Amino acid sequence: MIHDLPPVEEWWPTLSIELKHKVLDDLDAPLDRDVIDAIRPQETDVNADGYDVIRLSAEERQYIREQTEQVD
Numbered sequence: 001m002i003h004d005l006p007p008v009e010e011w012w013p014t015l016s017i018e019l020k021h022k023v024l025d026d027l028d029a030p031l032d033r034d035v036i037d038a039i040r041p042q043e044t045d046v047n048a049d050g051y052d053v054i055r056l057s058a059e060e061r062q063y064i065r066e067q068t069e070q071v072d
Helices: 017-025 033-039 058-071
Strands: none
Touching: 017 033, 017 058
16 A cells, blocks of 8 residues: 655654554554654545554565664
8 A cells, every 4th residue: 555654764763652652563553543643744635534544564664673673
């Protein structure tokens, strides 16, 4: 699925620890609304609830795993 988020390299480092934990809880799940708001405050194409269903790509998940391993 293609989404309109900025590159993960731009938003992951600046995401709060709390929101990073929400993403890390299940990298395959759709992103939490709070995470989407932090990454892209102005909504564009949204579903009936007002939010896209956005899942990370395999490359984005790999980037996040690699960044998390560096911190551990």
